[in-house]
Amino acid sequence: KQEVTQIPAALSVPEGxxxxxxCSFTDSAIYNLQWFRQDPGKGLTSLLxxxxxxxxxTSGRLNASLDKSSGRSTLYIAASxxxxxxxxxCAVRQGAQKLVFGQGxxxxxxx
Amino acid sequence: xxxxxxxxxxxxxxxxxxxxxxxxxxxxHNAMYWYKQSAKKPLELMFVYSLEERVENNSVPSRFSPxxxxxxxxxxHLHTLQPEDSALYLCASSQDLRGGNQPQHFGDGTRxxxx
Numbered sequence: 001k002q003e004v005t006q007i008p009a010a011l012s013v014p015e016g017x018x019x020x021x022x023c024s025f026t027d028s029a030i031y032n033l034q035w036f037r038q039d040p041g042k043g044l045t046s047l048l049x050x051x052x053x054x055x056x057x058t059s060g061r062l063n064a065s066l067d068k069s070s071g072r073s074t075l076y077i078a079a080s081x082x083x084x085x086x087x088x089x090c091a092v093r094q095g096a097q098k099l100v101f102g103q104g105x106x107x108x109x110x111x
Numbered sequence: 112x113x114x115x116x117x118x119x120x121x122x123x124x125x126x127x128x129x130x131x132x133x134x135x136x137x138x139x140h141n142a143m144y145w146y147k148q149s150a151k152k153p154l155e156l157m158f159v160y161s162l163e164e165r166v167e168n169n170s171v172p173s174r175f176s177p178x179x180x181x182x183x184x185x186x187x188h189l190h191t192l193q194p195e196d197s198a199l200y201l202c203a204s205s206q207d208l209r210g211g212n213q214p215q216h217f218g219d220g221t222r223x224x225x226x
Binding site for chain 2 (some may be wrong): 004013028032034036041042043044046049053089091097098099100101102103104
């Protein structure tokens with residue numbers, strides 16, 4: 001059974017710092033890995049999707065890496081801003097429709 | 112505008128009530144999903160529909176009854192719920208189920224509280 005773990009559970013950093021969020025998964029047989037953002041009381045917004053054949057994806061200040069063989073992914077956020085405060089969720093896709101999620105990292109950027 | 116709209120946003124009901132959650136997607140997608148997000152637990156997939164047919168029921172109790180009358184609408188009918196069913200229920204859609212690289216688009220969820 002696939003298990004997805006995100007560390008740390010919560011992170012608080014000053015504005016302007018670069019930071020890394022971690023995600024690990026137990027079964028490397030995945031189609032892809034997605035990073036989502038969830039604001040309080042809201043649904044999920046997809047940030048980056050890395051296909052199983054890819055090593056990384058970039059979007060603006062965000063960079064996500066994938067090491068499928070070791071079951072790890074990182075989300076790098078450069079020059080963090082208060083607007084980046086949210087919960088970040090990692091999910092791996094198994095089968096055509098099944099997403100398995102981690103519990104998330106709650107990120108707070110302090111002005 | 113997320114493209115996936117869920118109503119109501121908040122729902123409080125007693126254990127003997129019957130209510131329904133509604134999801135509508137405006138993205139022209141053919142697959143729709145129900146997820147449950149409980150406090151301190153990861154998001155859990157409940158049901159998957161493709162072209163109005165249920166293709167996955169992830170061991171969900173029968174007090175949750177999904178309905179997909181067309182590819183744009185998805186309902187979750189609730190009856191005789193338990194306090195542990197209090198959670199955020201999220202709906203999502205994707206283009207279809209083929210291939211593994213299509214993102215799912217999520218609504219803002221319905222916050223359900225069972226008294």
